[in-house]
Amino acid sequence: MLSFIAALLLFPAALAGVLPTSIGELDMRAVGAVSPNLTCGTTLAGQNNGYTCPGGNTSCCSVYGYCGTGDAFCLTTAGCQSRYSNASSACYTPKSGVSISVDGTCGAIGAGKAGYRCPTSGATCCSGAGYCGNTTDHCDVAKGCQAGFGTCARTARTDAPAGSSRQLF
Secondary structure, three states: OHHHHHHHHHHHHHOOOOOOOOHHHHHHOOOOOEOOOOEOEOOHHHOOOOEEOOEOOEOEEOOOOEEEOOHHHHEHHHOOOHHHOOOOOOOEOOOOOOOEOOOOEOOOOOOOOOOOEOOOOOOOEEOOOOEEEOOHHHHEHHHOOOHHHOOOEOEOOOOOOOOOOOOEO
């Protein structure tokens, strides 16, 4: 029994060269090792492996620990992990009016601080409040639709004769 207790006391010393001593050491363990399965980084899908993305069409490491390209993977505002991307320049800042929204915000006013553009299908209009959508409140120029960040339209005059409907044109 005494030898078992002594072994337990010596066990941490035996592992001293095997286990990481800090989170920073764990973080550095596989930096530079190319991902065999398109996972990257140390969080979520990266599972503390610290893999780097292979490059080409999988050059950016997303906030979720997957390799890929495009705004969802490569925007710094979307959490691109430059340390685990193929090159430190793989991650980039949004380009106002060009980068597609990754969080539903758009434009330069209201909630739209990053200058995102709305997608080309679905929620295509950027409201005056800075959100992508496809309702009259989002798309109507008279209600502040931001034309440089999505599709906008003008509505027919609101004083149309009774029985007629409002139409976008």
